[in-house]
Amino acid sequence: MDLCGVQLRGPVLNGSGTYDAIAARRTFGDALLEPESFPFDAFVSKTITLEPRQGNPPPRLWESPEGLINSIGLPNKGLEGFLRADLPLLAELPVPLIVSVMGFSRDELAHLAAAVGEAAAVERVRAATEKPVIVKLTPTAADPAAVAAAAERSGADAVSLVNTLKGMALDPRTRRPWLGGRTGGLSGPAIRPVALEQVATVAARVRVPVIGMGGIASGRDAREFLDAGAACVAVGTESFRDPSAGLRIAREFGVISRQERGFSLAETVR
Amino acid sequence: MDLCGVQLRGPVLNGSGTYDAIAARRTFGDALLEPESFPFDAFVSKTITLEPRQGNPPPRLWESPEGLINSIGLPNKGLEGFLRADLPLLAELPVPLIVSVMGFSRDELAHLAAAVGEAAAVERVRAATEKPVIVKLTPTAADPAAVAAAAERSGADAVSLVNTLKGMALDPRTRRPWLGGRTGGLSGPAIRPVALEQVATVAARVRVPVIGMGGIASGRDAREFLDAGAACVAVGTESFRDPSAGLRIAREFGVISRQERGFSLAETVR
Amino acid sequence: MRFAPSSEPRTLAPLGRRTAQVTANRDLGAYRLVSAHDASGPRDPRPGQFYMLAAEDRWGGEDGRPFVPRAFSFARVREDGTLDFLLEAVGPGTRRLAELEPGEGLWLSGPLGIGFSAAPEGARPLLVGGGIGTAPLVCVQDELGEEAEVLIGFRSSAHAAAAALFAGAPLIATDDGSVGRRGLVTELLRGAMDRTERAAVFACGPAPMLEAVRALCAERDVPAQLALESGMACGYGACFGCVVPTRGGYVRLCVDGPVLDAADLESALVPGAGH
Amino acid sequence: MRFAPSSEPRTLAPLGRRTAQVTANRDLGAYRLVSAHDASGPRDPRPGQFYMLAAEDRWGGEDGRPFVPRAFSFARVREDGTLDFLLEAVGPGTRRLAELEPGEGLWLSGPLGIGFSAAPEGARPLLVGGGIGTAPLVCVQDELGEEAEVLIGFRSSAHAAAAALFAGAPLIATDDGSVGRRGLVTELLRGAMDRTERAAVFACGPAPMLEAVRALCAERDVPAQLALESGMACGYGACFGCVVPTRGGYVRLCVDGPVLDAADLESALVPGAGH
């Protein structure tokens, strides 16, 4: 399949910031580099900012009903550190690479989805690169489809959604916010219906491909996002529960697709 | 305790549209009217509109991971039917009554939370009644605290949140939207972290009491919403799982409060 | 023609959710028959009423479902308050219930809704059931005795095992002819109507079957009560989720049904019900 | 003083999550000792490495938790690939694991992280454990043999039952003096250091204990390795959730730990860890 002119062997990507292929290689060894072992059909880097960032103070995680709240805070080596230390290693991966960047000043893109005026930010990125540009939308915008349409008008080659929903947890002992960053982002199956709605609504509005994510944990879930209009899906939190969730989901998805072809054949025959 | 000048025996309300005391009486009989059996400390009616409404076509429900998606569509008898048929029966309940109304034209309040300009809508309600006015916020506003502050400035005596999050489900057979209303509202434990964050943020911004809800299923959950700054809580979806969930939650909450008093005493003693 | 019940055939439910103890869970061909001792519930639920059930433990597994309880007609109530439910495992909720072990706790509330009304004086009750929809007819037969004629249809002989719940010799149809007559239960009904001067139909089964029954009864002006199904979350009128369209508008099946007078329905094909 | 390991003490994990079969689950005072046969895993995980565990069935119950897997040091590995885990049931995840029955499936991935490095030439290893933190020291002792001195502290005699996992006669302290000496394990450590010319500390336990050990070792310039705990979601560096502050900034405990050189820490009091 084709995503913005790049050939992919399948539709399952990772969610940005939910899989560190370099750390995974330290843990699982070079087996990870085998094309048939690498869990995704394209690899999306953790979001990079211009300057290095430490991220939020711990604790950074809290479990909620069928979900996870994180306040990671975009820790990364900064653009320079990334280009020097990480990019050469990521270039060894057996699949195409998508680099996730957050503007060239942090506030610039953090506010991307808040207003249509932000479209300018995408235009600036667009002019600076020949590579396809994918814009990730925030799910807290009052009207995600309008933001997606604005991104498309400004030249985005694809849009990707959803990001995590804003959430909070209290420390049962102190009764004050548990997360170092006070609030965090909710991900996982809990948000799947919200994600599916936004993906469907955005896909109905824009022409560019939509990368859908939010709580995908099985081939059936992936199938639903594609049915809702996504061109590709991404797996985030489920990779925490199963380091090769991406592979499993692609396999399950394949079985479903074959079964469905089988069924429709049977129906035709009847 | 006191909510806008009305005395309540405790802090546990029902979410509007999630408990029909009249239907419950048909099912459970007059036992429901006993003060010690009635599950809530004040009763909130289903939202009433000026004209009668049939609501959305079925199917109206879908289950999601630790959540429920509904597209009920505010069916109700209209103001006149409510005043004639329902109000006399609701007046027999052993607790104070809160009537939930949706503007005097439907669109008016449906858009309440979308923009600060809507404050006018609240002002108009304010002028029309001597009773306390509680404004329910939509959780899809980009900035719920700003909307809450606008409602407060316009004279709301309390604010209530969260309503359901917009979500969707597909029919596995047809792969098209399952719900008659295409999209629906997600409620239940899945949304609790999102609700808790919005309640905390709104409570920090407004002076009027906040009625907090969203996925409350236990006394511990209720406790968290109060810790986050809510004056009262409301129970919605959990009443579907357990018709006297309100009572159970109040009881559990009481036990926790007593234990905590015990603990802090023990700590003081040590 | 209409049923004109003297009063609403509804036994009140104790307020809230209680725990019954599972006493048995046995195979009945393609179904399970789950028995639970509902010590504090009423002994006289009306045939056609239902209960909302959930397992006390492990309700909510992988992927956080089942989440809300599930609706089940009772098939039979015994004097000591033991309730029998006939289940078909079609999804996460029924699968969990189907594997309940004796001694486990079953959360229930009920009896809920409106059951079947008595047949008009002098009419012969025809009980028409399809598949799992035969369940509520068992207690209808218990109540009406030999007066009632039982006509039931099943997909296969494994499903037809449920016929053992009925007294006497019910007429059976199966899709494959492996038990009883080959064909649909509506064909049995047509035959029985031909033989019966004044009939009154009590039916429960899949929506297409109920629709065929409704059309047939309308054609012959035979009064019919249909026990419908729709997706429910609460079972006591709280969520407004279970509505079905009637000639008078949407009604909540859990408080105004599940048994409806066929005369009130344009069609028994309820959107979103069944598997 | 620092440890200067020649290479990272890390055995690679097979990619992905696999199922091990639970072979035993027995009481050990206040703890459970769960054994599982990890047929396709490596036979040589490094002491101090850990596994992410989840029950194959029923992971996620009431209220949708546990959701992510949980981290556990292995206490021992046997030649056939059976792993022993020592668990304390403190929340929904550990409670579910504590009730695993022989024959059930245990999802695991690992070994993960960096384990303990060898002690510097000529130094006497002092293994210092507190409570459930004694678990990874069992396999350290298995490896080092009599050379190592074991000093362990517990809340009560029920917890001190874990001492049975160690060979020889470990020195024990309990809060209530019911087993061994009354007091804290750091007092045992102080005594052992007084007796030992060149010591090298291997420690695991609750954060306040580790901080006391760190401070004591810093004071006496004794090299120490501390196995820390922090809340983890993935265990392989994917989520960036498990960071702890070090002199060099935040490090992910699951890929750069859980064993850290005490010299790299300002404090072992990690925010949000432990119960």
Ligand SMILES: Cc1cc2nc3c(=O)[nH]c(=O)nc-3n(C[C@H](O)[C@H](O)[C@H](O)COP(=O)(O)OP(=O)(O)OC[C@H]3O[C@@H](n4cnc5c(N)ncnc54)[C@H](O)[C@@H]3O)c2cc1C
């Ligand atoms: C009044 C009444 C009486 C009944 N009596 C009986 C009886 O005696 N015996 C019996 O076996 N059955 C009976 N049923 C049917 C029974 O309630 C259903 O079979 C049961 O609810 C199915 O639950 P499930 O979890 O196994 O299946 P599911 O179909 O998975 O869940 C039930 C509901 O969830 C929704 N749903 C379906 N798929 C999904 C999905 N993938 N994700 C989210 N939601 C989904 C649908 O709305 C469906 O109706 C009765 C129903 C009613 C209303």
Ligand SMILES: Cc1cc2nc3c(=O)[nH]c(=O)nc-3n(C[C@H](O)[C@H](O)[C@H](O)COP(=O)(O)OP(=O)(O)OC[C@H]3O[C@@H](n4cnc5c(N)ncnc54)[C@H](O)[C@@H]3O)c2cc1C
């Ligand atoms: C490297 C390492 C090795 C370990 N080795 C062992 C070992 O050998 N034996 C052992 O017994 N333990 C060990 N632990 C600790 C063990 O992982 C925890 O005890 C376990 O994660 C607790 O899970 P739980 O679900 O039982 O408890 P919980 O504390 O409920 O859940 C675990 C995490 O969830 C979060 N949390 C706590 N309460 C809530 C709540 N109410 N809602 C949402 N989230 C909540 C916290 O972040 C907590 O850390 C180790 C930990 C690490 C990091």
Ligand SMILES: Cc1cc2nc3c(=O)[nH]c(=O)nc-3n(C[C@H](O)[C@H](O)[C@H](O)COP(=O)(O)O)c2cc1C
């Ligand atoms: C721990 C964690 C870290 C994340 N970091 C990033 C990030 O750096 N950049 C980004 O665009 N999205 C980030 N996300 C959002 C995910 O890419 C994804 O949009 C979201 O988690 C929803 O998908 P899921 O439910 O499958 O996890 C992060 C999510 C999690 C859980």
Ligand SMILES: Cc1cc2nc3c(=O)[nH]c(=O)nc-3n(C[C@H](O)[C@H](O)[C@H](O)COP(=O)(O)O)c2cc1C
């Ligand atoms: C079936 C259903 C119907 C609802 N109807 C209304 C309504 O009429 N008016 C309203 O203000 N909120 C309505 N709500 C929202 C609830 O009052 C509540 O805000 C929301 O469900 C979150 O709480 P919960 O998670 O405890 O259910 C409805 C919710 C559900 C699930």
Ligand code: FES
């Ligand atoms: S099931 Fe809730 S109203 Fe009928």
Ligand code: FES
């Ligand atoms: S637990 Fe996820 S990065 Fe360490």
